[in-house]
Amino acid sequence: MLTVGLTGGIGAGKSEVARLLVSYGAILVDADRIAREAVEPGTEGLAAVVAEFGPGVLAPDGSLDRPRLGAIVFADEERRQALNAIVHPLVGARSAELQRAAGPGDIVVHDVPLLTENGLAPRYDLVVVVDADPDTQVERLVRLRGMTQDEARARMAAQARRADRLAVADLVIGSAS
Template sequence: MRVGLTGGVGSGKSTVSALLAELGAVVIDADVLAREVVAQGTDGFEQVVATFGPDVVGPDGELDRPRLGAVVFADQERRRELEAIIHPRVRARAAELEQEAGPDALVVHDIPLLVETGQPQDFDAVIVVDVPDDVRIERLLRDRGWTREDAESRIAAQASRADRLAAATHVVDNSGTLDDLRARVESLYAELTSAP
């Protein structure tokens, strides 16, 4: 079974992803792949530098993610340019990993921009990790040390909560404790792995 997992920044999607992996799902993390496909020495890296200039390369020779992020989150057109480089490469690598998982695996594609990139229909099920926006902002301030402006601009750059919920076949409410979340994820995993 192919499952798409998404949730807005600060929703706890990564925690849900980790719990599903603990339970036995094969998790393919688009964020990890997005870093892999533009690592130094890849054609993706070369294309990012050609498009955005040498200023986006840090002293270590890798992309300076904060600097690149500042450019693309301030300008929607520049963000689209970056996505046009990264997204096709991530999808190709994810397809390779899925093939390696085997036909009986529960394969979970952890994709932050699942809704934004029009992929919900590509999956047998779509899990949305949901939390009210004000809770997400508080978590981003507390856990990542972001400013309120940074948190609000990142949230605004993603699909709305309503759009994500409209794409969901399963919603995981993560406004409670970690134990609450674990119980919800265990129940969902049991449901998905028993589906015909």
């Protein structure tokens, strides 16, 4: 089995690279998807988030109000760390479970946005960084996700520096200029 850590800044195009790798037969372990599942209604993850942040982070239907929680955690590093302390262990456990289910000849691609921030590069046989210049990232986030430029820049600022991501890369896809 070959394990690949796939990462990149928000809006760099990592999801598209992940889709292409899957189309060639790779098995995808998507940390963002797992993180969303970890806080679905009725999960211990959602209960822990509500205990930490209060019922104001719930939507009327009882699901997590992601924009409201995002506004809290991307404005305050301490609050973001509190959220990470809840969600990251759940994501790690599920990711390991999915990898164990793969066969010995499989290529398992771990799509991990916070690979660099969490020092996870040594866990993978190969680290692929999808790179884009910051102006392109902002433009994509505004156009595709409906963020304001300030929101996009705040999300980017909350992630690892571009140079730090590139430093852990075995392979870079994108601009890296």
